[in-house]
Amino acid sequence: MMLHFVKPSKLKTKKIVFEDVYPARNLVTLEHLKELSSKRKAIEDSINESSFITEAIAKEMSGGLESRYEQDIQKIEQYLPLLENLISCAGVISTYGGIQMAQWTVALKIRWSSSLSTSSFFNFKGSKFFQVDNLQFELGMTLFLCGGILRERALEVLSTDLVRSTTIFREAAGIYHHLAQEVLPPLQPELPLQKPPEALAEVSTIMSLICLAEAQAVTTRKAEEKGTSSSLLAKLHHGVTLFLEEAIGIFHTVVTQYKDISPHLLEFMYFCKCLHELKGQQHLAESLKVSGQIGVAIGILYSVLTNVKKKIPGEEPWKSLYQKQIQDSSEVLRKFVHENDFVWHEKIPSGDELPLPEGNKIVNFITYSPKKWERKLSFKIKL
DSSP, rough: OOOOGGGGGGOOOOOGGGOOOOSSSSHHHHOOOOOOOHHHHHHHHHTOOOOOHHHHHHHHTSSOOOOOOOOHHHHHHHHHHHHHHHHHHHHHHHHHHHHHHHHHHHOOOOOOEOSHHHHHHHEEEEESEOOOOOOOHHHHHHHHHHHHHHHHHHHTTTOOOOHHHHHHHHHHHHHHIIIIIIGGGGGGGGGOSSOOGGGSSHHHHEEEEEHHHHHHHHHHHHHHHOOOOOOHHHHHHHHHHHHHHHHHHHHHHHHHHHHOSSSSHHHHHHHHHHHHHHHHHHHHHHHHTTOOOHHHHHHHHHHHHHHHHSSOSSTTHHHHHHHHHHHHHHHHHHHHHHHIIIIOOOOOOOOOSOOOOOOOOOOOOOOOOOOOOOOOBBOOOOO
């Protein structure tokens, strides 16, 4: 039982033709730029939903990949090494033709929409595009898109392969961690006032923590299927909440400085946290009941149910999943109360008398290692 937040993968972009902007000095450079444009157009067509390619042809072009998410990931993986090479060469060229390089980048008109900004969330006329004239912005948004699509792929395989799902979530977490630590920090001083949340390093840190929470949630489901003890399951669920609590803390810091970020992201983290808190406390209560502490078990369930009922998701399918878990935990509580009333007659503790939950974080991100084509590019520069 996992809540789904699809927004990070719903980015759109405007067309870029690199060879129309960068004046190539030789055929090798021109071919590289054309290939760069071609690879990017494949991404553009897919995320902008402007491609007329049939599913059968798309499968054949990808080498047999049936999943739309896998096909998109492949397209991004083919584009990134070319982009990384251009960025590397552009950095060298800037030493000699800095003004021209800057003018070329402006002419590219690098424009991406946001799925996490408040203005985009309430924009009913279509996607709002943010323009940042910096190749590092193009790299950052492409990687952010890749992380979002990986999350969707992880959910796609969840029903058939829990281990693979966990691995993909960890890969997505690694991409977001790389974004937050390596790609986006140098870009921050160059960002205009009007910028998408996806370009902020802190937002990528939040997304990395969300992916780790999701990876641990899948790992916990695997442990439940294997019949792991209730006491350990409780710690695993609370480990999920620890990841989300950290992410929520960063969100509150970001929103004080940057107002244009959708509260929908916060709601997702909050309800995920509450859901796993409830499941974790239910497992803890079941463990305590087995050890003869039914009164404490009842107190724990009373407390956590009171807390999670204070706010309920307003939209489906979050609402149904959330209420289903509340019903399951309430039924466990009803049985415990009934047994205590007729058999044990134990005192029901509350507040400070209840044990604090313990959480174990057992997953980590898979480090993302960028690939770059080592190809020297030569441009016509006027000194």
